Amino acid sequence: MTKDQTAYKMYIDGRFVDGDSGTRDVINPADGKPFASVPEASADQTRQAIAAARKAQRAWGLKSPLERAGVMKRIAAAIRKNHARLAEIVVREQGKPINEAMGEVGGAAEFFDYFAEFARRIQGEILPSDFAGEQIWIQRVPVGVVGAIIPWNYPSALVSRKVAPALIAGDTIVLKPHEDTPLSALELARIFAEAEVPAGVVNIVTGRGETVGEVLCTEPGVDLITMTGSVPTGKRIMANASRNLTPVSLELGGKAPFIVLEDADIDLAVRSAATSRYMNCGQVCICNERTLVHRSVYDRFVEGFVEFSKSLMVGDPMRTTTDIGPKVSLEELEKVEGVVAEAVSGGARMALVGGRPKTPPVEGGYWLTPTVLTGVTADMPIMTREIFGPVVPIMPFDTFEEAVEITNASRYGLSAYLFTNDLGRVMNAVNDVSFGEIYVNRIGPEALQGYHVGFRESGLGGDDGSHGLESYLRKKTVYVNYSGGATVPLMPYGR
Incomplete structure (x- = not known):
């Protein structure tokens, strides 16, 4: 660590502590230089965090939902109070433009406000019994201790997306941020401490996935594992969780199709497709990953898309005029370069040549300018594998049915986009497109009250809304006899 770097500590059992395994530098992707250091937790420290969460859970779960909601509202207010500083942290560690970072931090606060509203909405059921003087109750109770693992692309909002539903449900949580973006x-x-969240209720443990993540996914003291990230990591987590039959909720990769039919508003479709592709430098699981355009409007769409792409400003992410910031890391930059090289060698043509700029906005950063590819076919790797960068393959199709077939021929099934004014084809798409989210004549982000869920290798379980909250609760059935006499049940099924 250099003398001008900021040193952070992780948060376990209400205390800020150093790591037993040393420290790790945090790199600013805009200039490639370290600017902070964070602790590297040991396996034992991760177990300590789990034990702290276990110890705190009963008292937290016994608080009334309104009490828990009050704490969450203090958290939301503190996030808003520190909005600008938190957004700057997002920019410095992750690289997204400041305007997007401000929106992310605003969303982080909204998660706490939204889930606090469930203080009066977590409902059980009362069912009639087979016997007089008896009722059957089905209660929704806390799942217990949550282990949460998040990626680098939304380092602030995804903390809130995991922590907020856990808190209102009465759970405690141990969260591991990504190694590249732990600062948010x-x-x-710090805000949880300021809001007087009881010790052990929320724990933030930084370190390697092979250490911290492995313990979170194998310890019997964890009652739910919720993770957002890549498919290979999700599969590893699921295999590890099977040792203890720990429930998992996994939001994994995406290969979102962006379908433009011949009757669509082409100008709207161009702007929407570009925004969906280039937000956060293309590093979003719901980004437009493959653009499918009806042949009759294909040339017009490509021309408009290329011109719009050229108009975007790739620059210093701290400037409000910047549209596209750097890639998060050199590794991610080189991965996208490899994807483009593979596509071109396979026959794709560059309608817009991107890549590393000759004169980068900031020296040393991980910069890529937009690339637009045509001449692609549905079976090319660039049309089947996740890109996660500012690269857009655009392919023509002839019929709506063909577009749906190409769309569904994917191992992913998270988000899909359809631009058309034909209500009949909208409804056909709703029935036939096998994806967890379908956006019609609009793009993301998803809504708090919706349900962010993927099919196939895009995951299982989901986030947001009342359905996302269900992952953080489990059901308990109680048979209450108040008749004053003994109940002798009949043998079931007449035996």
């Missing part, structure tokens, strides 16, 4: 989570830990 640690900054939020």
Whole structure:
């Protein structure tokens, strides 16, 4: 660590502590230089965090939902109070433009406000019994201790997306941020302390996935694992969780199709497709990953898309005029370069040549300018594998049915987009497109009250809304006899 770097500590059992395994530098992707250091937790420290969460859970779960909601509202207010500083942290560690970072931090606060509203909405059921003087209750109770693992692309909002539903449900949580972007989570830990979240209720543990993540997914003291990230990591987590039959909720990769039919508003479709592709430098699981355009409007769409792409400003992410910031890391930059090279060698043509700029906005950063590819076919790797960068393959199709077939021929099934004014084809798409989210004549982000869910290798379980909250609760059935006499049940099924 250099003398001008900021040193952080992780948050376990209400205390800020150093790591037993040393420290790790945090790199600013705009200039490639370290600017902070964070602790590397040991396996034992991760177990300590789980034990702290286990110890705190009963008292937290016994608080009334309104009490828990009050704490959450203090968290939301503190996030808003520190909005600008938290957004700057997002920019410095992750690289997204400041305007997007401000929106992300605003969303982080909204998660706490939204889930606090469930203080009066977590409902059970009362069912009639087979016997007089008896009732059957089905209660929704806390699942217990949550282990949460988040990626690098939304380092602030995804903390809130995991922590907020856990808190209102009465759970405690141990959260591991990504190694490349741990600062937003640690900054939020300061806010949790400021909001007087009881010790052990929220724990932020930084370190390697092979250490911290492995313990979170194999320890019997964890009652739910919720993770957002890549398919290979999700599969590893699921295999590890099977040792203890721990429930998992996994939001994994995406290969979102962006379908433009011949009757669509082409100008709207162009702007929407570009915004969906280039937001956060293309590093979003619901980004437009493959653009499918009806042949009759294909040339017009491509021309408009290329011109719009050229108009975007790739620049210093701290400037409000910047549209596209750097890739998060050199590794991610090189991965996208490999994807483009593979596509071109396979026959794709560059309608817009992108890549590393000759004169980068900031020296040393991980910069890529937009690339638009045509001449692609549905079976090319660039049309089947996740890109996660500012690269857009655009392919023509002839019929709506063909577009749906190409759309569904994917191992992913998270988000899909359809632009048309034909209500009949909208309804056909709703019935036939096998994806967890379908956006019609609009793009994301998803709504708090919706349900962010993927099919196939895009995951299982989901986030947001009342359905996302269900993952953080489990059901308990209680048979209450108040007749004053003994109940002798009949043998079931007449035996």
